[in-house]
Amino acid sequence: MQVNSEPTTQDSPTRPPPPAPEGTIPGSDVGRGTSSQNAAGLSAGDAEKAAALRKMKMVALGLLIAMAVVFVFAFALQKEYPWLQYVRAAAEGGMVGALADWFAVTALFKYPMGIKIPHTAIIPRRKDQIGASLGEFVETNFLSEQVVQDKLASVNIARRAGKWLASPGGADRVAKEGAAMIRGAFTVLNDDDVQTVIEGLVRKHLLAPPWGPPVGRLAERVFQDGHHHKLVDLLVDRAADWVDDNHETVSRIVSGRSPTWVPQFVDGLVGDKVYVEILKFVRTVQSDQDHQVRQSIDKYLNDLAQDLQHDPAMISRAEDIKAQVLGDPEVRELASRTWGTVKNALLGAVDDPDSELTVKFKAGVRDFGSRLVGDPELAGKVNAWIGDAAAYLVRTYRSDIAGVITDTVARWDAEETSQKIELQVGKDLQFIRINGTVVGSLAGLAIFTVAHLIFG
Secondary structure, three states, rough: OOOOOOOOOOOOOOOOOOOOOOOOOOOOOEEEHHHHHHOOOOHHHHHHHHHHHHHHHHHHHHHHHHHHHHHHHHHHOOOOOOOOHHHHHHHHHHHHHHHHHHHHHHHHOOOOOHOOOOOOOOHHOHHHHHHHHHHHHHOOOOOOOHHHHHHHHOOHHHHHHHHHOOOHHHHHHHHHHHHHHHHHHHHHHOOHHHHHHHHHHHHHHOOOOOOOHHHHOOOOOHHHHOOOOHHHHHHHHHHHHHHHHHHHHHHHHHHHOOOOOHHHHHHHHHHHHHHHHHHHHHHHHHHHOOOOOHHHHHHHHHHHHHHHHHHHHHHHHHHHHHHHHHHHHHHHHHHHHHHHHHHHHHHHHHHHOOOOOHHHHHHHHHHHHHHHHHHHHHHHHHHHHHHHHHHHHHHHHHHHHHHHHHHHHOOOHHHHHHHHHHHHHHHHHHHHHHHHHHHHHHHHHHHHHHHHHHOO
16 A cells, blocks of 8 residues: 555545556556545545645646656757757756655655665654654653643643633533543442442451450540530439439339338338438439549449450450441441442432532532632642642653653554655645756756856
8 A cells, every 4th residue: 555656637535546556657656545545444634634645746746747748849849949948958957856856755655666775765664763763752852840840830720720610611510520430430330349348348447356445445535534424414314304203103112112011101101201312312413413423433434444445354245245236247238238328329419410419519619619710829739739740740651651652653564654654744745846846947947058158
């Protein structure tokens, strides 16, 4: 498949002609490679470039043929019309210039006329070196920390991003993309795998460590700071209220425990007395923050906290309780419920544009964007973070990034590489041929005129 070849008048962009012998006429095989590429399927932009390349090759070839025709007629008639000598000289110089520049342009992409002349077909033969040089050039001149940081500083990414994030459209777009990412993540994740991970984390971080010592240390801090007093107050208050509202219950309990031979009115007096003493005792505990009962409760709780930390028997009892409460079935059910709850809550929130999560997320994005625009200090910090991150990436992966160019070119076929490059720059290179024809004509005319003036 040849790209650097001239189109013939029979070329069709969709049905290429059979390939002719390469190099029969300079440029006469133009368009075969391009037509083949179209048949294989070019992008719209490449198809336009291929058409423009064919057109310019036709123009260059047309000038060469025109010069040859003029030369033939001028050479044949110059004796009869001496002034045609100047025309012949101009046409002769134009042909030389056109052929020389055709050779130079063709030598970049293939062997001229199929002849393996040294230092021709430069791109196909040296594509790997070209790819390596291009990668090195990009790495040295573009993937430089200073270049990247200077460019980012001039752009002021934080302010631009802030303006976009502060706009309703920007916040909506971020929320939409975030929702798509969450849905995609939940689609990819396997529920059983996630539940297994959660179960493993629960066992490792919640069940494997002993509960007694950490619970004891936490309780010790709570009891020392007196945070449990409110709970004791609540219990005493509830006890006082219960005694106050249950006079008959107390009397019935006392009567039920007295001997049968005790008269009933004595049971009533004893019951009333016991009730009054109990109520008085509870009211005293309720009003006196330093009551002995309260001190006993404090002592009991502090002893319990110490035992949970240091008493092997108490620690073992705590472990038994843990094992009873969170056995294997309970842990699996906890992991399943946790993952199901999180998944359903997030999916429901991201699917509903009016959900509280979505609304707050958008508000948070807009607020952050407004702060980036209105707070120069914050914007400066963000710009510095971005610059440092970009510099780190460039410093660490510059060779890998540039290597993409080198590796990509290395994977290309030599002829394919030549075609790709010619498709991009071939149109401009055809101007060299056109200019060579014009300049050659003027040079030939000037040389002949000067020689004629000097030698007659």
